[in-house]
Amino acid sequence: xxxxxxxxxxxxDPALYLPRMARILEVTPLxxxxxxxxxxLPEPLGHRPGQFVMLSLLxxxxxxxxxxCGPRADNMLEMVIRDAGSLTHVLHGLKxxxxxxxxxxxxxxxxxxxxxxxxxxxxxxxxGLVPMxxxxxxxxxxxxxxxxxxxxxxxxSPAEELYRDEVRAWERLGQETGKVRVIRLVDRTxxxxxxxxxxxxxxPLSSLPIDxxxxxxxxxxxxxxxxxxLLELTARGLSHAQIFVDLERRMKCGVGKCxxxxxxxxxxxxxxPVFRFxxxxxxxxxxx
Ligand SMILES: Cc1cc2nc3c(=O)[nH]c(=O)nc-3n(C[C@H](O)[C@H](O)[C@H](O)COP(=O)(O)OP(=O)(O)OC[C@H]3O[C@@H](n4cnc5c(N)ncnc54)[C@H](O)[C@@H]3O)c2cc1C
Ligand code: FES
Numbered sequence: 458x459x460x461x462x463x464x465x466x467x468x469x470d471p472a473l474y475l476p477r478m479a480r481i482l483e484v485t486p487l488x489x490x491x492x493x494x495x496x497x498l499p500e501p502l503g504h505r506p507g508q509f510v511m512l513s514l515l516x517x518x519x520x521x522x523x524x525x526c527g528p529r530a531d532n533m534l535e536m537v538i539r540d541a542g543s544l545t546h547v548l549h550g551l552k553x554x555x556x557x558x559x560x561x562x563x564x565x566x567x568x569x570x571x572x573x574x575x576x577x578x579x580x581x582x583x584x585g586l587v588p589m590x591x592x593x594x595x596x597x598x599x600x601x602x603x604x605x606x607x608x609x610x611x612x613x614s615p616a617e618e619l620y621r622d623e624v625r626a627w628e629r630l631g632q633e634t635g636k637v638r639v640i641r642l643v644d645r646t647x648x649x650x651x652x653x654x655x656x657x658x659x660x661p662l663s664s665l666p667i668d669x670x671x672x673x674x675x676x677x678x679x680x681x682x683x684x685x686x687l688l689e690l691t692a693r694g695l696s697h698a699q700i701f702v703d704l705e706r707r708m709k710c711g712v713g714k715c716x717x718x719x720x721x722x723x724x725x726x727x728x729x730p731v732f733r734f735x736x737x738x739x740x741x742x743x744x745x
Contacts, residue, residue, distance in 0.1 A: 473712050476513050476558025479534065481551055487619050491539050491584070492549055493525075496557060498532045505566035506592035507703060507731040511711045512536070513558035518544040521708040521726075524562060525587045527594030534559065537587040537619060563711045565731045567592050567675060567701060573602050575673040578665070580658055580686050581610040582678025586619045588703055588730075589677040597627065600636055604671060611642040611658035611678075615649040658682060662689040669694040677703040680744050687734070697735035704730050704743070 479496040486492050502510075504524050513519035526535035540549045551557070577596060581589045589608075596606050608627065612618055624639060631637030640661050641653030654660070658678070674690060676683055683702060690700060706718040706725040718725040721740045737743045 473560065476511070476519075476560050478556045479559045481553050481555050481557065482533075483553060484551060487537060487621075488617055490617075491537050491619060494536045494538060494548075496534050496536075496559070498534055498559060501530060501532055502534050502559075502562055504528060504562035504591075505568070506595060507566035507588055508562040508564045508591075509588070509711075509730065510534070510536075510559050510561035510563065511708075512538075512548070513560070514544060514547055515558065517547050519558070519560075520544050521563075521705075521711060523588035523591070525590050527591050527598065537584070539584060560711060563726055565727075565729055567731050569595060571701065571733075572596065572673050572675075574604060576604045576667050576671045577606045578667060578672055578674045579606070579608045579610075580662075580674065580676050580678070580682075581608065582658055582682040583612050583617065584619070585677030585679070585703065586610055586612075586624075589675065590620060590623075592675055593627070597630065597637070600634060603636070605636050605638070607638045607640070607665065607667065609640045609642070609658050609661055609665075611644070611656075613644045614647045615643055615651045616647070618643070657685070659685045659689050662686065662693065665693075667693070669699075672699060674700045675703070676700065680704070683744050697738050698733060700734040701731055702734050702737075704732060704737075706730075 477499055479498045481494060481496050483495040484492055506527060509521050509523045511519050512522045522536050522538060524534065525537050538545050538548050540546050579589055579593060596603055627637060628639040631639055642656050642658060643651055646655060672695060676686055704725060706720065708726050709715040709717045711726045713724045713727040720742050
C-alpha cells in the first residue's frame with residue numbers, strides 16, 4: 458500500500474496544500490454583487506489562462522476562484538468575487554492592506570497553441586467573463602498571431618455588466634484594427650440605458666461572419682447556455698473538437714483528493730475546468 462502524500466514530503470509541491478499569503482492592493486465594486494480584487498503574491502503565480510486558485514481566509518473558509526488576468530511576469534493576481542455566501546461575504550468586507558491565502562494555480566486552463574492562427578470566438582455569459590478575460594488579454598496582447606477575435610458577451614441586465622469600461626476599450630480596438638469584434642447583449646434592459654443588443658448570446662451565432670473551418674471557440678458561462686450555444690455552433694458546421702468549454706463544479710481540495718468536483722469519473726479540478734468538448738461530450742453529467 459502506498460503512503461498517503463503529506464505536505465511536508467519534499468516530493469509534494471507545497472503550493473498544492475499551503476496557501477501563500479497575498480496582500481490586497483485594490484477592491485473595486487463592479488456591480489451590486491461583484492467586486493474586483495487585485496492582490497500581490499510573494500512571487501509570480503505562473504498561471505495559464507482559464508486556471509483557478511483556492512482563495513482562503515483563516516478561520517472563515519476557502520473557495521475556488523477563477524484567475525481573471527492573463528499570464529503576467531509580476532506578482533499580481535486579479536479576481537472578481539460574487540457575494541454568494543459565508544466566505545465571499547467576508548471577502549467583500551476586506552480592504553487594501555489586508556491579507557488572503559492563495560493556493561494554486563490549479564486546473565487545465567486554455568492552451569494558447571490551440572488558438573494561434575485561428576478565428577477565435579469567445580462566447581461568454583455572466584460571471585464567465587471573469588475567467589474569459591484571462592484568455593482575451595493575451596490574445597489582444599499579440600493580436601497579429603490570430604486571424605481574428607470575436608467576443609459575444611451577455612448578461613441579464615445592464616446593471617450586471619462586468620468590466621464595463623474594459624469591454625468598451627476592446628470594442629474600440631476592434632474599430633481601429635478591424636480584427637476584433639465585440640457583441641454585447643443583455644436579456645432585458647430593465648429600463649436602464651443600454652448601447653448594446655437585447656437578446657441571448659445564441660442570437661448572433663447563426664449570421665456571424667466566420668469561416669467554420671478556421672474557427673476555435675471558447676465558452677464560459679452557466680451550463681444552461683452551453684447546450685444552446687453548442688447546438689448553434691454545430692449547425693454552423695463546427696465540430697466538438699473545435700470547442701473548449703469551461704465547466705465549474707463544487708470543489709473543496711482543488712487537487713484531486715476529495716472527489717467533490719467529479720463529472721462521472723473525471724476530476725474537474727485537475728482535468729478541467731477547461732475541456733475540449735469532444736473529450737467530455739459523451740459523459741452524461743458533463744453539461745448538468
Ligand atoms: C473553478 C471555479 C471557479 C470559480 N470562480 C469564481 C469566480 O471567479 N468568482 C466567484 O465569485 N465565484 C467563483 N466560483 C464560485 C465560488 O467558488 C463559490 O461562489 C464559493 O465557493 C461560495 O463560497 P461561500 O463560502 O461564499 O458560499 P457558501 O456559504 O459555501 O454557499 C453560498 C451559496 O453558493 C453556493 N455555492 C457554493 N459553492 C458553489 C460553486 N462552486 N458554484 C456555485 N454555487 C456554489 C451554495 O450552494 C450556496 O447556495 C468558482 C467556482 C469554481 C468551481
Ligand atoms: S476538488 Fe477535490 S477532487 Fe476535485
